[in-house]
Amino acid sequence: MSSTVTRSPRQLIRHHVRTQRQALTSAQQHQAAQQLLQQCQQSHHFTDAQHIALYLSNDGEIDTQPVIDWLWQQHKHVYLPVLHPFSKGHLLFLHYTSTTAMQAxxxxxQEPILDIRLVKPARELDLICTPLVAFDHTGQRLGMGGGYYDRTLAPWHHSRQHPYPLGLAHNCQFVEQLPHEAWDVPLPTIITPARTFSWSTP
Structure with a gap:
């Protein structure tokens, strides 16, 4: 007798949205990335910041490279997440340039090869751009399930001090309502190719 694995609502949403995201054509991905860049160029969160953490796109995520290239042109400092080698489930942020040595x-x-001289403490960043699988009308964010960004953003969630968190997503990653847990950190701003969503924070 075969057994079926029952997926949780979060797992079902994650699978559905990832499938939609991965189905986008190269042309659709390129157009979305250019529209996202235009939204970011109009956002004071980017124009006011000097030290900005981003990430390299994976698994059908919206391409962040045009934004990174623009930030370099503006002489801003870009950082990428690196899995912490000793503290499981945590991230480090390393300064990233066009010549940074990378590894999988x-x-x-792909992430920068760990060099302690390039690490920027998260509290010294102005802006952290987070990946996400789905988001809803209240700013709740569904990630891949590892909890890396929830842990990174927990201090901001409690104190509302630096760094400011901002999500980036395709238009298709919006869902009406996400089931959420106590440890989930909702985002105050999420930028898509079509628009910028903003929510007030208590």
Whole structure:
């Protein structure tokens, strides 16, 4: 007798949105990336910031490279996440340039080779751009399930001090309502190719 694995609502949403995202054509991805860049160029969160953490796109995520290239042109400092080698489930942020030596992490995602001289403490960043799988009308964010960004953003969630968190997503990643847990950190701003969503924070 075969057994079926029952997926949680979060797992079902994650699968559905990832499938939609991965189905986008190269032309659609390129257009979305250019529209996202235009939205970011109009956002004071980017124009006011000097030290900005981003990420390299993976798994059908919206391409962040045009934004990174623009920030370099503006002489701003860009940082990428690196899986912490000793503290499981945590991230470090390393300064990233066009000549940074890279390697694949355990998830197959390119990240800078760890060099302690390039680490920027998260509290010294102005802006952290977070990846996400889905988001809803209240700013709740559904990630891949590792909790890396929830842990990174927990101090901001409690104190509302630096760094400011901002999500980036395709238009298709919006869902009406996400089931959420106590440890989930909702985002105050999420930028898509079509628009910028903003929510007030208590």
């Amino acid at each position: 992490n355990r998830y197959g995602i």
